[in-house]
Amino acid sequence: MDLARTFQDLLYGLGVAASPPNLMVAVVGLLLGTAIGVLPGLGGTNGVALLLPLTFHLNPTAAIILLSSVYWGAIFGGAITSILFRIPGEPWSVATMFDGCPLAKQGKPGTALTAAFTSSFIGALVAIVLFTFFAPPLAEVALKFGPPENFAVLLLAFGTIAGLEGGDPVKALLMTFLGLLLATVGFDIVSGSPRMTFGSVSLQSGVNFIIIAIGLFGLGEILLSVEERLQIEGMRARLSFREVWETWKLFPRYVWTLLRSSLLGFWIGVLPGTGATPASFMSYGIARQFSRRGSRFGTGEVEGVIAPETAAHAAGIGALLPMVTLGIPGSPTAAVMLAGFFIWGLNPGPLLFQENREFVWGLIGSMYLGNVIGVLVVLTLVPAFAAIVRVPFAILAPLITILCSIGAYAVNNQVLDLWIMLGSGVAGYFFKKLGYPLAPLVVALVLGDMTEQAFRQSLIMGQGSPTIFFTRPIAAFFVVLAVLIFLLPFVRNLTRKVRGPAVPAEAPGAAGS
Amino acid sequence: MGLTRQGVLIVLVVCVVGLLASGALSAPAWQPNRPVEWTVPAGTGGGADQQARLMAPLIEKYRLSPQPFIPVNRPAGAGAQAFLWMIDKTGDPHTILITLDSLFATPAAQVLRKRDGSRFTWRDLTPIARLLLDHFVLWVHAESPYRTLDDFVRAAKAGPPGRLKMAGTGSKQEDEIIMVLLEQAWGAKFTYVPFPGGGAVAAALVGKQVDFTVNNPIEAVGHWEAGRVRPLAIFASERVRVGRWAEIPTMRELGYPIEYQMLRGIFGPPQMPAEAVAFYQEVFRRVLDTPEMADFIERGAYTKAYLTGREYVQWLERKDALVRSLMERAGWLVR
Amino acid sequence: MRRAELVFAAGLVVAGLVFLQEALRLPTGWTPSGPGPGFFPFWLATGFTLTGLVVLARTWKASHDPTKSFAPPGAWKRVLVVFLPMVGVVAFLHTLGIYLGGGLYLAAYARFVGRHRWPLVLAVSIGVPLVLFFVFERWFVMPLPKGTVLEWWLYGRR
Structure with missing residues (x-):
């Protein structure tokens, strides 16, 4: 690879992105994106789709800068409501919630937000550097990933997340079954017919992960908090930039987590057919297994915020790679941007790098600038975000409910989804009270669909024979790795028993969420 | 100049009347007074x-309508949700639908019941206009040994059934229908691997996961x-005379x-007022003539x-009969 | 507490059976080209129901702990006071829409639950829907359910 050439192109791209009009477009996009990311359910996909007509009046370079900035903004913004209200603004911020929200409850929303934004930024940065230097060769590798390989990677994802939340293993199994079962509801693309829909046409859109998450966590939380008293005082939060600095001082000890999560996230993002949400869960699961404080995950560990956020943002960048180089959208948001390509008169593909140098390198340049500006914008807003929790509960709670409803409706433009949201709110309340862990359900729901689809596609390709998972070297490698990871906890227990209990076992049940 | 005052007056009157008349002619009888919701199935x-x-x-750019058109996605059930939504909007002049072939395939593959219990067909909707036809091309990998369609047909007939794999969008929709057409024409058997979208299908071919696709251009x-x-062949009535x-x-x-060929057409809900239909026909006729659309049409081949009116309906009837007969032969038709 | 747990676990088992019945309407077998569409739903529903039974049996055997209660006294009332209006907003979505319904919900909550003063209540319950309306309908051009009342007021009869 011609390094000098790449640097030259990069400088050119930075120049394009830093031109005042493009810079302005990027800032507008970031602010919009952050706002869209904050609104639950109204994800980056909607945001990008809604702004697509607007880009018509811009040149393609400014247009892609606007859309990608909205996308970055949404990734930054998604963490905010997860941390403050247990309402995931974006699917990939569900994992952020597990530790982010407990941190906020302990009076440290500033710490959680700073950790989320900063790690998001670091993940983005690592991913962009990889994107800059290795985009075409990485795309070639991604092409080798067909359904069997995707299935193997998803299996690995399950392996890393298994046993995510401590507590009652039987109930965790029950919730996993429920999540997988809900994932089967909808229109089955393999057989081309609806299933598990109980005759409802609206249910053919499937049970949407984000709607369930809004209900289970967000509404469930509101119901739980009114149980004691109807009036809840806002969380008392320290609101100063000192907290940003204090949080930054923690970062050096998580270098390994940051690096691992960035690489993992980027790679999962590059693979077509996975995306940022599995990446964030996997990263969280792996961090939990490798961290010395793993057993404390779920109680407000900073590392539990860092891992998923780093991976989510790295995956967000990675998802653009197959889009630009191959014309395959790595995520739903990328699919909408891809529609933009056709509208602007560009054909994605390997030739794009040569024929539309300004466009491609302008996009790459804007990734650098956009994320630098983005992290500065959201960090300066940390005190403001943290101040939201001071709004009286009797105004905040109904407002959140209304925003959740709008978000849930916007996913498929159908009223049934609002009922599903309310239903899962009630379910979330009971699950929580009776000690059923919620995390296995949402993880199974988000991964179940993709996993089954990849599995069935693979078997069709193998004409019914499961040997296809072992005759293809990449698939075989990941399947074996997944099995090893599944076994890891048992092996650890075994070695611990052999060596004798060096550390007093910490109560896993403490890891409530 | 021999113009009298009277003559000038007459000319002026004629001009004014002419202007008024032309104004009255060009202003459509009906215009939307609120944003038009444009459902995408x-x-x-x-x-x-x-x-x-x-x-x-x-x-908006060419000011073809006083109110904006707002695309709204209703993706559930390969169009099922969108079609029933249109039925609920009976008589509403502010709702339109853009269609693809799922309009024919989905109601044939599953029983879609309206609120009164009768079965949905495209005939319930108000046809507005046919806009574009989208082509299908038989693609193989550039490194594959199939240089011509004959090479490919020979391989299809020779190998054991199902050896050649095809990737397509969804299941029991246009891509798989075309595959069945090929199977019947050649007496061959292929393996159909469904993917969620056209981009993923093309990538599966480029990544050599499958042997061929029928991607849109x-x-x-x-x-x-x-x-x-x-590309080995195009499933069109004649060659597409654009560029390569x-x-x-x-x-x-x-x-x-x-x-x-796939329909890209516009429909209204049942009992859409005729004036509204006329308005949308005019809007879309003029959209198709914009330079941006011309460019898009060329790039996407x-x-x-x-096409509007009775010819459009006749064309739809023929298309529907074709899709149904193909689905019947494939055994996917649900009665 | 024990009774609540038993009832809830029993509810899960019933839900599992409902899922199972729905799954049985599909081909649940293994076809020559892999699992049929009903294969996973069937086995997952079976697994769910069985696990539910295990939870039920365990709870049945567990001894009753009178010190633990499901919820503090009066909790039910407070939860319902919050939840039922939510249901109301969704139930009346067709007529009131998200803007009017949401405004009423905000007002009721702020006044009767939060006991805020009327000026604040009015400011919030009128201001918030207005802002939302402009953000979604005008700015994002995203049609949300406006409800027949608001549609009639905005556009008259159609």
Whole structure:
């Protein structure tokens, strides 16, 4: 690879992105994106789709800068409501919630937000550097990933997340079954017919992960908090930039987590057919297994915020790679941007790098600038975000409910989804009270669909024979790795028993969420 | 000059009357007084979505309508949700639908019941206009040994059944229907691997996960330009005479009279007022003539096929009969 | 507490059976080209129901702990006071829409639950829907359910 050439192109791209009009477009996009990311359910996909007509009046370079900035903004913004209200603004911020929200409850929303934004930024940065230097060769590798390989990677994802939340293993199994079962509801693309829909046409859109998450966590939380008293005082939060600095001082000890999560996230993002949400869960699961404080995950560990956020943002960048180089959208948001390509008169593909140098390198340049500006914008807003929790509960709670409803409706433009949201709110309340862990359900729901689809596609390709998972070297490698990871906890227990209990076992049940 | 005052007066009167008359003629009888909701029966990013999101801003840019057109995705059930939504909007002049072939395939593959219990068909909707026809091309990998369609047909007939794999969008929809057409024409058997979208289908071919696809031109054009895929034939009635696309022979030329094109058309809800229908027909006729659409049509090798009224309905009837007979032969028709 | 747990676990088992019945309407077998569409739903529903039974049996055997209660006294009332209006907003979505319904919900909550003063209540319950309306309908051009009342007021009869 011609390094000098790449640097030259990069400088050119930075120049394009830093031109005042493009810079302005990027800032507008970031602010919009952050706002869209904050609104639950109204994800980056909607945001990008809604702004697509607007880009018509811009040149393609400014247009892609606007859309990608909205996308970055949404990734930054998604963490905010997860941390403050247990309402995931974006699917990939569900994992952020597990530790982010407990941190906020302990009076440290500033710490959680700073950790989320900063790690998001670091993940983005690592991913962009990889994107800059290795985009075409990485795309070639991604092409080798067909359904069997995707299935193997998803299996690995399950392996890393298994046993995510401590507590009652039987109930965790029950919730996993429920999540997988809900994932089967909808229109089955393999057989081309609806299933598990109980005759409802609206249910053919499937049970949407984000709607369930809004209900289970967000509404469930509101119901739980009114149980004691109807009036809840806002969380008392320290609101100063000192907290940003204090949080930054923690970062050096998580270098390994940051690096691992960035690489993992980027790679999962590059693979077509996975995306940022599995990446964030996997990263969280792996961090939990490798961290010395793993057993404390779920109680407000900073590392539990860092891992998923780093991976989510790295995956967000990675998802653009197959889009630009191959014309395959790595995520739903990328699919909408891809529609933009056709509208602007560009054909994605390997030739794009040569024929539309300004466009491609302008996009790459804007990734650098956009994320630098983005992290500065959201960090300066940390005190403001943290101040939201001071709004009286009797105004905040109904407002959140209304925003959740709008978000849930916007996913498929159908009223049934609002009922599903309310239903899962009630379910979330009971699950929580009776000690059923919620995390296995949402993880199974988000991964179940993709996993089954990849599995069935693979078997069709193998004409019914499961040997296809072992005759293809990449698939075989990941399947074996997944099995090893599944076994890891048992092996650890075994070695611990052999060596004798060096550390007093910490109560896993403490890891409530 | 021999113009009298009277003559000037007459000329003026004629001019004013003419202006008024032409004004009255050009102003349509009905105009939307609120934003027009434009339902897309598929998810964001697909072909129908792309076209709606391209045309909506063009309608604003060229001031073709006093109110904006707003694309809204209703993706559930391969169009089922969108179709029933249109039924609920009976008589509403502010709701339109862009369609693809799921309009025929989905109600044939599953029983869609309206609120009164009767079964939904496209005849319930008000046809507004046919806009474009989207083509299908038989693609193989550029490194594959199949240089011509004959090579491919020979391989299809020779190998054990199911050896050649095809990737397609969804299941029991247009891609798989075309595969069944090929199977019947050649007496061959293929393995059909469903993927969620056209981009993923094209990538599966480029990544050599499968042996062939019938991607729409716009889905594969980038890979073609990069020399990674090779077109063997197009399922059109005649060659597409635009740029490189003219190189691709039609199936008919090669001795297999198989044609299939996808409808990109506009429908209104049941009982849409005739004045509203006329308004939308005018809007879309003019959208198709904009330079941006011309460019889009050329790049995607679409056929501009504006058609309204009785001819449109007749065309729809023929199309529906074709899709149903193909689905019946494949055994997917649900009665 | 024990009774609540038993009832809830029993509810899960019933839900599992409902899922199972729905799954049985599909081909649940293994076809020559892999699992049929009903294969996973069937086995997952079976697994869910069985696990539910295990939870039920365990709870049945567990001894009753009178010190633990499901919820503090009066909790039910407070939860319902919050939840039922939510249901109301969704139930009346067709007529009131998200803007009017949401405004009423905000007002009721702020006044009767939060006991805020009327000026604040009015400011919030009128201001918030207005802002939302402009953000979604005008700015994002995203049609949300406006409800027949608001549609009639905005556009008259159609």
